[in-house]
Amino acid sequence: MTRPPRNVLRTPPAFPESALPAFIQKLERPEALVKAQALTFLMFEKRDLGATETFLTDFGMRCVSRTDSQLLARGTGTQPCLLMVRKGQRPRYLGAAFTVNSENDLARVEATTNARRLPPDSIPGGGAGVELIDPAGNLLWLVTGQQPVDPQPLRDPLHVLTNGPGTLRRVNATVRPPLEPAAVVKLGHVVLQTIDFPRMARWYMRHLGLIPTDVQYLEDGSPNLCFFRLDLGNTPSDHHAFVLAGGIEEKYEHSAYEVLDLDALGQGHNVLRANGHRHMWGIGRHVLGSQLFDYWFDPDGMEFEHYTDGDVFTADHETHYVPLEMSxxxxxxxxxPASMGVKRNLTTLFRVARLLRLGLLSAARLKLLGRAMTQARPWL
Known part of the structure; x- marks a missing residue:
C-alpha cells in the first residue's frame, strides 16, 4: 500500500473578518428583514409514513400526531414539532421552518415579498406564519406564537464539559483540537491470554497484589477473564492495569495507552490513518472499564490501544462478576474485528488437538469458549 503524503495533515488557517488576506473576498451582508430566533422544524415528503415513524422512534424522536397524510415528531424539549412529514409520491426534502419574534415580523415579510399567509391549523403548536419559496424551490416557513409543550425526561450529560440542550458550559469559545498525534499520557494496561487461567491469575495476584475488579465467567460459572486493578488503598486506581484471559495459547493480546480526551483520540486516529498505519478497531466505548478506545496494529501486527475516560476505583470497591460474551x-x-477472536485455520486446529491430547484443555471447556466468543451483534 502506498503511504499517503504527509502534507495531507494540515489544519486550515482561520482568519477574522477584520484581518482578511487580499485573496479572500468578504461576504457582504444585506439589511435583514427579520431575525430568526430558532430553527423550528423541517418538512419532508415520504411514501411510507409507518416506516418513517419506526425509524424516527428508533432514532430518538416521538410521534405526536399521525394521520393518513401527515406525521409530526418531536424531541424531548419544549418545541412541539421537529419534523413534519407528509405522505407523497417520492421521498424528498420540502423545506424548513424558523421562529421569528412577532406578528410584526410576519407583516414586514408579507409587505416586502411574495410570502403566502399560512392557515393557522397548518402550523404544529399553533400560532401564525408565512410561507416563502427559496430560489431552489424549497419551502421556508416563518412562524411565531407556537405554544411550547412540556419537556420530556432527559438524562444528564455524561461528560461534564459538554455543551448540551439547556446546559451551556462553553460560551464565546470554540473547540479546535489540534491535528497532531495523540500524546500518550501513560501506559494503562496490558492484556495476556493464557492456557491455565486459575494458575496464572493466582500467580499475578500473589506477586503484584492485584485486586479483581470485574471477573467474566463461562456458561458453567468458571472464571475465564479478569480485569485486575492495583491496590492503592484510598487513592483511585484505574479499573484495570492487567487483564488475563483464558484461551488456547500463551499470548500477548494488546497494551493500552491513555490519551488526554476524546478529541485527542479522534485526531490521533486521523494522523495514524493518514500516515498509512493499519487500523484495527474503534472508535468506540468499552463496557467494563468504560474507556473510549481506538485500536491499531504496529508494523509487526501487534495490537496497541489508545484510550481515554476510563473508570477508577478505590481498594474498597467490590469485585463484580459478569458473563463472558462478545457483547x-x-x-x-x-x-x-475477527482478529480479536480465534483464527479458524490449521494452526489453531493443531494447537487445540495438542492441548486436548495433553489434558490441558477439555472438550467441554472448548465448547464453552466457542460459545462465549460467537458473534453477539449480527446486525453490525
Missing part, C-alpha cells in the same frame, strides 16, 4: 467487550462502535 460485553464494547458498548458502541464498529463490530468487534
Amino acid at each position: 460485553g467487550i464494547w458498548a458502541w462502535g464498529d463490530d468487534v
Whole structure:
C-alpha cells in the first residue's frame, strides 16, 4: 500500500473578518428583514409514513400526531414539532421552518415579498406564519406564537464539559483540537491470554497484589477473564492495569495507552490513518472499564490501544462478576474485528488437538469458549 503524503495533515488557517488576506473576498451582508430566533422544524415528503415513524422512534424522536397524510415528531424539549412529514409520491426534502419574534415580523415579510399567509391549523403548536419559496424551490416557513409543550425526561450529560440542550458550559469559545498525534499520557494496561487461567491469575495476584475488579465467567460459572486493578488503598486506581484471559495459547493480546480526551483520540486516529498505519478497531466505548478506545496494529501486527475516560476505583470497591460474551467487550462502535477472536485455520486446529491430547484443555471447556466468543451483534 502506498503511504499517503504527509502534507495531507494540515489544519486550515482561520482568519477574522477584520484581518482578511487580499485573496479572500468578504461576504457582504444585506439589511435583514427579520431575525430568526430558532430553527423550528423541517418538512419532508415520504411514501411510507409507518416506516418513517419506526425509524424516527428508533432514532430518538416521538410521534405526536399521525394521520393518513401527515406525521409530526418531536424531541424531548419544549418545541412541539421537529419534523413534519407528509405522505407523497417520492421521498424528498420540502423545506424548513424558523421562529421569528412577532406578528410584526410576519407583516414586514408579507409587505416586502411574495410570502403566502399560512392557515393557522397548518402550523404544529399553533400560532401564525408565512410561507416563502427559496430560489431552489424549497419551502421556508416563518412562524411565531407556537405554544411550547412540556419537556420530556432527559438524562444528564455524561461528560461534564459538554455543551448540551439547556446546559451551556462553553460560551464565546470554540473547540479546535489540534491535528497532531495523540500524546500518550501513560501506559494503562496490558492484556495476556493464557492456557491455565486459575494458575496464572493466582500467580499475578500473589506477586503484584492485584485486586479483581470485574471477573467474566463461562456458561458453567468458571472464571475465564479478569480485569485486575492495583491496590492503592484510598487513592483511585484505574479499573484495570492487567487483564488475563483464558484461551488456547500463551499470548500477548494488546497494551493500552491513555490519551488526554476524546478529541485527542479522534485526531490521533486521523494522523495514524493518514500516515498509512493499519487500523484495527474503534472508535468506540468499552463496557467494563468504560474507556473510549481506538485500536491499531504496529508494523509487526501487534495490537496497541489508545484510550481515554476510563473508570477508577478505590481498594474498597467490590469485585463484580459478569458473563463472558462478545457483547460485553464494547458498548458502541464498529463490530468487534475477527482478529480479536480465534483464527479458524490449521494452526489453531493443531494447537487445540495438542492441548486436548495433553489434558490441558477439555472438550467441554472448548465448547464453552466457542460459545462465549460467537458473534453477539449480527446486525453490525
